[in-house]
Amino acid sequence: MKFTSEVTHLSQKGLGVARNEEEGISYFVFGAWPGDRGEFEIINRPLNNKKYGYAKLLQLISASAQRQQPECTFLGSNEDSCSGCPWMIANYESQLEQKRNRLIYAMKRIGFETRQLNVSNVQPSPHLYGYRNRFQVKTDGEKLGFVVEGSHNIAPVGDCMVLNDTCRNLLKGMLASLPREDWLPGTGYDWNFIDLDDDFPAELIRLNQKRPFKQGNTTQNEWIKSWLRAKLKENSRVGKVVELFCGSGNFTEVIAESACSEVIAYESGLDAIKLLRAKNLAKVDARPVDLFKPFIWKILRKRIADADTLVLDPPRAGLKNMKGFFEHFIALKTIYYISCDPETFARDAWAFSKKGWSITEIQLVDLFPHTPHVETLAVLKK
Numbered sequence: 001m002k003f004t005s006e007v008t009h010l011s012q013k014g015l016g017v018a019r020n021e022e023e024g025i026s027y028f029v030f031g032a033w034p035g036d037r038g039e040f041e042i043i044n045r046p047l048n049n050k051k052y053g054y055a056k057l058l059q060l061i062s063a064s065a066q067r068q069q070p071e072c073t074f075l076g077s078n079e080d081s082c083s084g085c086p087w088m089i090a091n092y093e094s095q096l097e098q099k100r101n102r103l104i105y106a107m108k109r110i111g112f113e114t115r116q117l118n119v120s121n122v123q124p125s126p127h128l129y130g131y132r133n134r135f136q137v138k139t140d141g142e143k144l145g146f147v148v149e150g151s152h153n154i155a156p157v158g159d160c161m162v163l164n165d166t167c168r169n170l171l172k173g174m175l176a177s178l179p180r181e182d183w184l185p186g187t188g189y190d191w192n193f194i195d196l197d198d199d200f201p202a203e204l205i206r207l208n209q210k211r212p213f214k215q216g217n218t219t220q221n222e223w224i225k226s227w228l229r230a231k232l233k234e235n236s237r238v239g240k241v242v243e244l245f246c247g248s249g250n251f252t253e254v255i256a257e258s259a260c261s262e263v264i265a266y267e268s269g270l271d272a273i274k275l276l277r278a279k280n281l282a283k284v285d286a287r288p289v290d291l292f293k294p295f296i297w298k299i300l301r302k303r304i305a306d307a308d309t310l311v312l313d314p315p316r317a318g319l320k321n322m323k324g325f326f327e328h329f330i331a332l333k334t335i336y337y338i339s340c341d342p343e344t345f346a347r348d349a350w351a352f353s354k355k356g357w358s359i360t361e362i363q364l365v366d367l368f369p370h371t372p373h374v375e376t377l378a379v380l381k382k
Contacts, residue, residue: 002058007036010098012105012343014086014372018055027055030077030149033090034098035064066094071129074157082157083149085370092369096122099374100364106346112353122364122374123223129161130168131217131369134197137171141184144174152190162370164218166198173202183207212272213247217367220375224365225254227377228311228336231361232258235334239308242266242329244291245315248275249284251338255311256281264303266291292317297324304328310335318344326355335380340367345376357382 007016007029016032018040019025029040038061044054056077070088074081087095099122108114125131138147138154145156160171174194185191192207197214215221228251232238238260246252246265255263265286267273276286290296291314297304310332312319318341319325335357339345349359361379 001042002039003042003055004039004061005037007032007034007038007064009034010101010372012102014098014102016057020055025051025053027053029055029057030083030086031089032057033064033067033094035066036060037062064090066090072161074155074159079148079151079153080155081148082146082155084146084160085162086149087372088370092124092128095369096124096366099366099372102372102374103342103345103362103364103376106342107349110346110350112346112350117359117362119362120364122366123220125217125220125366125369127217127219128369130164131219132160132163132167133218134195134211134214134216135160135163135167135171136193136195137174138191138193139174139178139180139183140191141181142179144178147191154191164198167196170196170200170202170205174205212269212275215250215367220365220367221250224338224375224377225251227363227365228338229254229257231336231379232260232309235309237308237333239333240264240306241309241311242304242307244310244312244319246272246276246286247313248272249279249281249286251311251313252276252281252284252286253279256284260309264307266300268292292321294321295324296321297328301328306331308333311338312336313338314340314344316341316344319348320344322348322351333382335378337376337378337380339376339378340373342374342376345378349378349380352380 003020005018007018009017011017011028015028015030017026018029038057039059040055041058042055067089068091072088075085075088104114104119137144143154143156145154148155183192195211197211238258241255241260241263243252243263243265246267252265263284265284266289268290270288273286273288305328308331357380359378360381363377365375367375
């Protein structure tokens with residue numbers, strides 16, 4: 001079924017939203033931007049709530065004033081096209097505006113009065129291309145590329161312009177080595193994955209081995225570290241710091257430089273903790289702990305009860321595990337929350353607000369241009 005409509009806004013996942021007035025149903029559309037008018041084809045019947053479905057853009061009748069021609073020739077919505085940079089269809093100013101909208105909508109939806117939050121403009125990335133310092137590709141030994149959104153298909157690519165020079169050369173080297181029998185997937189698997197970053201030598205490439213996490217945009221990561229350093233310097237009562245989801249110490253180094261008395265750093269991955277311990281940071285005690293384990297705050301109570309400051313940089317799931325949190329972090333005065341997901345940040349911030357915490361600052365940062373991703377840096381005070 002086809003229909004003609006205008007894209008009015010973007011969904012929380014960054015897809016265009018076009019309403020079919022005949023049905024009274026709105027459809028999510030890849031490769032569409034607010035202000036686009038086009039002909040759409042329904043590709044998925046309404047979801048369980050019967051208010052939304054999925055459609056594809058067949059023909060653009062009139063383009064949004066913010067629309068632009070994508071620089072990447074591999075971007076698209078077909079079965080063999082890469083969907084990794086879906087917002088490359090729009091100019092950068094409008095991308096930043098929509099990222100800010102994502103956070104504001106998430107906060108409003110959870111219950112915040114957003115006019116009182118003073119959400120900053122998004123700190124832009126100085127580099128729109130060549131910024132990524134890490135990436136993951138999939139290969140079946142014949143093809144190598146990125147998985148198409150919502151499928152198990154490999155979108156083969158000949159290049160990736162958002163990768164930095166080191167990562168781009170790693171990609172080109174792997175492409176030149178195809179086909180490879182030793183990269184054939186095992187029985188029952190569609191492909192193998194290869195995790196790479198700009199610290200990894202090409203001769204050590206291995207299949208299906210995760211690399212330690214690192215922020216994907218080096219320049220913007222340094223900006224975030226500078227922000228955290230400044231916030232800690234402004235705080236006259238940093239005291240004892242607990243850091244949750246510390247990884248291999250990206251922010252731990254900044255915390256250890258501050259006027260804190262000590263740092264207790266927790267992370268689930270033992271390999272990351274080993275890397276952090278190898279840095280021999282003064283005042284830092286790094287420990288491997290599953291922070292999503294039931295009753296974890298009760299288990300850690302002796303270590304966290306007298307903490308003055310909390311720094312957390314969780315995965316997309318957010319803090320999530322709140323049972324017993326407030327009962328055992330009893331001395332906290334300041335929280336620095338670094339979030340990679342607006343929805344889970346809003347959920348966690350709402351839980352904090354219900355316990356008397358106030359958000360005193362929200363700073364947004366663009367780590368990944370041409371994607372819906374936005375980083376939220378927040379300060380909460382009791």
